[in-house]
Amino acid sequence: MAGEEPDSENSEGKKKLERWLNKGMKIQMTDGRTLIGVFLCTDRDRNVILGSCEEYLRSPDSGKKEDPRILGLAMIPGYHIVSIHVDEDRAPGQSVM
Amino acid sequence: METKEETAMDNRPTYNWVDITQEFVEASSDLQLGELLHDSTFGLFEAMSAIEMMDSKMDAGMLCNQIQRKVLNFSDSTESGQLKIKELSIPELIGVMDATMACMVTWLEGHSLAQTVFTNLYLHNPYVIEDRCLKAFSLCTLKIVDHIRDRVNRAGVFEEEDFQTMTYGFKMAGDVTDVRVTGMMKELEEDLHRTLKTTRSKQGEERDAETEKEHFLTSTLFSRVKFHRLFYAMLLSFSKEKCEGIPQSQKIVVQLQELIPTIRDTLPVGVQPEQKELSKNDYPTIMGFEPLVNQRLLPPTFPRYTIIKSREAALEYMETLLNRLMVVTTVPQMTSLHTVLDTFKDFSKTSPCVLSRSILQLTLLPPNKRVFGVNSIVDFLKETIRGFIAPPALSPKSSLFNNPQAKTYVDAWFMQAVRPICTLIQTTGHNRARQRDKWGHLLEDLSALQEEADKVDAYLHQQLVKTEPNRQHLACLGNWVLYHTLQAMISYLLSGFELELYAPYEYHYIFWYLYEMLYSWLINTLHRADNFLLEHETIADNQQKGRNNKKNKKKKRTKTLNKEITMAQAEQHMFGGYYKAVLGLRLDGKLVYPSFEFDSEEVQYSHRFLPFTTVSTPPYIHYAQYKEMSDLKRYEPEASAQSLYTASCKCFHQAKALLESMSTANEEIQTLIKVAKTNFVVMKLLMGGHKKDSNEPPDFDFSQHKVYPVMKLM
Numbered sequence: 001m002a003g004e005e006p007d008s009e010n011s012e013g014k015k016k017l018e019r020w021l022n023k024g025m026k027i028q029m030t031d032g033r034t035l036i037g038v039f040l041c042t043d044r045d046r047n048v049i050l051g052s053c054e055e056y057l058r059s060p061d062s063g064k065k066e067d068p069r070i071l072g073l074a075m076i077p078g079y080h081i082v083s084i085h086v087d088e089d090r091a092p093g094q095s096v097m
Numbered sequence: 098m099e100t101k102e103e104t105a106m107d108n109r110p111t112y113n114w115v116d117i118t119q120e121f122v123e124a125s126s127d128l129q130l131g132e133l134l135h136d137s138t139f140g141l142f143e144a145m146s147a148i149e150m151m152d153s154k155m156d157a158g159m160l161c162n163q164i165q166r167k168v169l170n171f172s173d174s175t176e177s178g179q180l181k182i183k184e185l186s187i188p189e190l191i192g193v194m195d196a197t198m199a200c201m202v203t204w205l206e207g208h209s210l211a212q213t214v215f216t217n218l219y220l221h222n223p224y225v226i227e228d229r230c231l232k233a234f235s236l237c238t239l240k241i242v243d244h245i246r247d248r249v250n251r252a253g254v255f256e257e258e259d260f261q262t263m264t265y266g267f268k269m270a271g272d273v274t275d276v277r278v279t280g281m282m283k284e285l286e287e288d289l290h291r292t293l294k295t296t297r298s299k300q301g302e303e304r305d306a307e308t309e310k311e312h313f314l315t316s317t318l319f320s321r322v323k324f325h326r327l328f329y330a331m332l333l334s335f336s337k338e339k340c341e342g343i344p345q346s347q348k349i350v351v352q353l354q355e356l357i358p359t360i361r362d363t364l365p366v367g368v369q370p371e372q373k374e375l376s377k378n379d380y381p382t383i384m385g386f387e388p389l390v391n392q393r394l395l396p397p398t399f400p401r402y403t404i405i406k407s408r409e410a411a412l413e414y415m416e417t418l419l420n421r422l423m424v425v426t427t428v429p430q431m432t433s434l435h436t437v438l439d440t441f442k443d444f445s446k447t448s449p450c451v452l453s454r455s456i457l458q459l460t461l462l463p464p465n466k467r468v469f470g471v472n473s474i475v476d477f478l479k480e481t482i483r484g485f486i487a488p489p490a491l492s493p494k495s496s497l498f499n500n501p502q503a504k505t506y507v508d509a510w511f512m513q514a515v516r517p518i519c520t521l522i523q524t525t526g527h528n529r530a531r532q533r534d535k536w537g538h539l540l541e542d543l544s545a546l547q548e549e550a551d552k553v554d555a556y557l558h559q560q561l562v563k564t565e566p567n568r569q570h571l572a573c574l575g576n577w578v579l580y581h582t583l584q585a586m587i588s589y590l591l592s593g594f595e596l597e598l599y600a601p602y603e604y605h606y607i608f609w610y611l612y613e614m615l616y617s618w619l620i621n622t623l624h625r626a627d628n629f630l631l632e633h634e635t636i637a638d639n640q641q642k643g644r645n646n647k648k649n650k651k652k653k654r655t656k657t658l659n660k661e662i663t664m665a666q667a668e669q670h671m672f673g674g675y676y677k678a679v680l681g682l683r684l685d686g687k688l689v690y691p692s693f694e695f696d697s698e699e700v701q702y703s704h705r706f707l708p709f710t711t712v713s714t715p716p717y718i719h720y721a722q723y724k725e726m727s728d729l730k731r732y733e734p735e736a737s738a739q740s741l742y743t744a745s746c747k748c749f750h751q752a753k754a755l756l757e758s759m760s761t762a763n764e765e766i767q768t769l770i771k772v773a774k775t776n777f778v779v780m781k782l783l784m785g786g787h788k789k790d791s792n793e794p795p796d797f798d799f800s801q802h803k804v805y806p807v808m809k810l811m
Contacts (some may be wrong), residue, residue: 013127016120026114036112041135041144041498044128046121049147052796069393075147083787085114087487 017042024087025050030080034059037074039086046078153518154550157395166379168194168389171221180218180385183227187314190230192383193219194321195360195408198236200386201583202411203403205245205452209261212403214242219385230322231279236270237325240278243269244332245452251464252455254526259451261631265394275333282326289319291302297509303556317363324356331422336457336526339470340429344450347426354419357412358552364408364612380405394462414450421453428460429469434481434518436460441525442588443765446803449530458526462519475511478518484656487633488573488627490557494640503560510553510574517542521581530596536589537708543582544712568632576625579714583619586709587611593705595803601794604684606702608676610718617670618715623665627658660759667755667769671805674748675777678808680729688794739784749773772805779808 025039025046054068060085128134128260133144145544148155174180181189197217204213219226246269249260270278296312298304304312331349334342372383379388384533406414406446424444431437440461444457463470467659468477489495490507520542524535551572558570572579590611592601599607634654682688690698699720709717718726729736756766779795782788801807 011127013124016124017128020117021122021134024112031151035150040123040139041133042128043133044125044130049139049144054300059499067393068602069395071148073143074148074150075144076150078125081118082672083116083118086117087112088115092520 020086026074026085026087028082028084029076030082032059033057035071035074035076036068037071040073044080046077047075048078048081048084049073049075098163105541107316124573127452157392162202165178168387168392170387170390171218174218175225176388181228182219182225185228185231187318188366188368189384190228190234191219191317191321193231193365193367193385194234195323195364195411196383196386196405197234198415199406199408199411201238201242202262202414203406203451205414206406207257207259207261207451208403209263209265209395210242210267211263211265212395213405214238214384215265215267215391216382216388216405218387218390221267221390230285230318233278233285234322234325236278236755237282237329239268239270240273240275240556241325241332243271244329246334248459249451249455252458252526254454254458254523255451256531257527259528265391271579275329279326279330282322282329286319286322286326289315289322291673293319294560314366317359317366320356320359320363323748324353324360327353327356335422335425335460336463338465340460343426343429343460346422350419350426350631354416357416357419361409361412361547367408374386379582395632396767418453421447421449422456425453425457425460428457432480433484434477435485438522438584442520444526445529445532451528454526454528458523461522466519474515474518475508478511478514482577483573485658486573486577486629487656488629488737489561489570489633490566490573492633493744494637495561495568497557497561497570500560503557506509506553507574508628510549512576513549514546517546521585526563526785533589533592533596536585536592537693539585540582540589540708541711543585544714546583547575547578547714549568568636572625573629574612576622580619580626582623582712583615583622583715587615587619587713590615591710591804594799594806597799599705601679601688601797603705604797605676605679605727606698606723608672609723612672612676612707613668613726614715616665616672620662620665623658623662627662630654630656630658660761663759667752667759670748670752670755671769671773674745674752674773674780675782675783675806675808677741677745677748678776678783679779680736681738682793682795684729684736684738684741685789686792740781742783749780753777753781768802769805772802772807775807779810782810 012071020039023039025037026047027035027050029035034056035053036052037053039048040051041049051073053074054093055071055074056066058070058095098138125134133141135144135348150156169177169179175182185193197214197220198761200213204210216219217235217238219231220239223232223239226232226235246262246264250262251253256773292315293312296308296315298309298312322426331346331353334345334349336342341787350369368383372381382388388403415662421444424440428437428440440790441457441461445454449457461468462474467473482488483491488618490497490503491594492498517539520535520539524532524539554570554573554575556572561568561570590607593607621766631654634656679688683690702723706717730742753770756770756773759766788810791811796809796811797806799806
């Protein structure tokens with residue numbers, strides 16, 4: 001796979017990203033939708049892949065309950081990401097679903 | 098940092114969100130260009146299958162695909178008063194009924210339930226509907242949908258393009274019995290009938306306009322209620338065990354057919370949607386329908402737009418469906434697999450819908466896997482084979498019949514035959530485009546079955562000659578399997594014409610394979626079977642009458658394959674005609690093989706006949722062999738375009754004569770005669786040097802017949 005050479009000097013940023021892998025993640029997109037899923041993959045341009053992803057039309061914080069749409073595996077282009085939240089209390093490897 | 102504890106009211110997980118936007122941006126910028134950060138279990142393959150957000154084609158939820166207006170579900174719209182659940186006017190009821198039928202037909206053509214039938218809000222919760230007519234109709238519709246879904250699923254002759262099985266968790270009125278729903282509809286019908294009686298014109302009595310109108314509207318509603326009740330009753334009786342409901346179904350189909358014109362004439366009575374332009378996945382509807390109510394239920398694939406059929410088109414669909422179901426009712430009279438297969442293949446040629454295909458399959462082989470729900474498949478096969486080749490092993494007069502060892506082998510082989518034969522029947526039930534693939538796969542099964550048959554035949558022969566040295570059993574059961582193998586191979590090749598897969602420059606080897614190989618094998622197979630039949634009859638006659646009665650020697654044979662043989666010969670000559678014509682055209686420079694940089698005729702040839710490589714009899718002809726066998730230098734004197742046209746002309750003439758000699762001249766044969774005649778004339782013209790200087794390729798016109806083209810000179 002391109003660029004997968006074992007980079008032994010794991011930089012600070014990379015370690016951080018690896019710590020977030022498989023955790024719940026909430027991403028707000030430029031069009032106002034919110035996606036919640038498991039963080040699976042990213043690259044230098046912040047393109048993010050979320051697994052078991054759900055789509056909310058409004059921010060879940062807005063108080064109004066809405067039924068999410070199940071998306072499954074979704075890739076969010078970096079330049080469409082407004083904010084990223086991670087679900088911190090969860091043990092790594094545990095799925096949100 | 099921002100932390101927010103969400104209190105989950107239901108079983109949703111609680112999150113402890115921490116904003117990491119800035120951190121994430123910084124961290125990810127540490128990655129190399131093209132480097133992916135992921136777990137060991139997640140690879141590029143998984144990454145590829147992710148849907149891309151904010152891509153207008155893939156992202157169904159994107160703003161441009163979203164609808165700005167408020168979409169109300171059933172309870173919202175009843176509360177807001179936009180959806181009436183009582184006191185609907187008759188035109189409103191009729192509108193709902195006709196629109197529902199249109200939705201159902203659209204569903205039957207391969208769209209999802211969520212985007213079709215369940216855009217009807219009433220079906221989401223029929224129990225709270227207060228209008229008696231609408232409630233009964235809604236429950237009946239749910240029952241129909243559920244029943245159809247079950248039947249189509251059981252028959253298993255659909256692919257994703259034919260039928261969507263997802264129910265999205267909708268309730269299909271499972272707690273209401275068939276009897277209850279039918280009863281509700283019946284009651285409704287009777288009430289409407291009473292109104293009709295009181296409002297109809299009586300002799301010497303003037304009706305006022307009001308009554309007249311009421312009468313008309315009631316009769317309009319009456320015909321629809323009756324149609325839906327009968328439609329459900331028809332489906333139920335088709336699915337009765339042991340085909341017991343078939344006579345009943347036949348009656349109902351006729352009744353339904355009679356109702357169609359009335360419904361068609363009164364389509365404008367129902368309320369119609371307003372004419373207004375909306376976006377691509379939204380369309381105007383009447384009260385009770387919301388195209389987008391289930392938008393959230395759709396799978397996360399790219400958005401699929403469902404265009405609901407018009408009410409006229411839906412009715413047309415129903416009419417065709419009913420005509421096809423009429424054919425289905427004739428099936429239980431058939432006693433041989435071969436007649437069944439012919440009927441099924443003819444049925445399939447009209448590209449029937451998934452529902453009629455499923456009902457046809459289930460009529461022959463219902464879930465209990467007995468033929469017409471009564472006879473075992475093995476017995477049915479034995480009867481068929483007796484009629485085709487009369488194997489000594491299946492004749493009660495033969496010594497083999499009571500040989501226990503032979504019996505064990507024969508029975509074991511028949512058990513083995515059941516599965517491939519069921520697949521064969523099922524293949525004819527699939528949609529036309531998918532059948533080609535299925536024929537190809539079937540060849541593997543048939544080939545294995547044939548090998549077994551040859552072994553059993555060899556053993557039976559060995560036993561038979563011990564007691565009846567003049568008889569033989571070699572290539573007997575095997576010959577029957579071979580017959581089906583050849584039929585499957587022919588179906589495979591012919592479907593390529595129908596699906597428009599072959600280019601004219603490929604025709605020569607396709608025609609050659611059909612003419613020289615498959616049909617000549619088929620004819621041999623049929624002759625062989627016919628000889629067995631003859632032998633069987635002679636022996637039976639001799640045993641019956643003894644030697645003193647020779648008067649009836651010339652008596653007419655009861656079982657013969659003459660019809661099949663003549664048909665196969667006619668078809669062989671047709672393809673012979675095409676083959677020779679194509680060769681002549683090539684020599685004349687009218688059909689040129691285009692030069693491809695990365696392709697060759699050999700590659701194309703091998704690709705076309707790939708599934709045939711799995712079959713051992715008839716052996717696969719490799720390209721080199723084909724080249725050798727079809728080499729024109731083998732002819733003395735070497736063939737010219739002229740002589741090939743003459744030969745082709747003869748073939749078409751022969752085909753025509755054979756077809757005309759057939760006693761049953763159905764539509765198919767009539768068409769073939771016409772095609773053969775036209776091609777005969779075209780060849781005559783070519784022989785006479787017509788358009789000799791033209792290098793234009795001829796046109797192969799498939800408009801008269803999907804497989805046998807009419808050649809046209811350009």
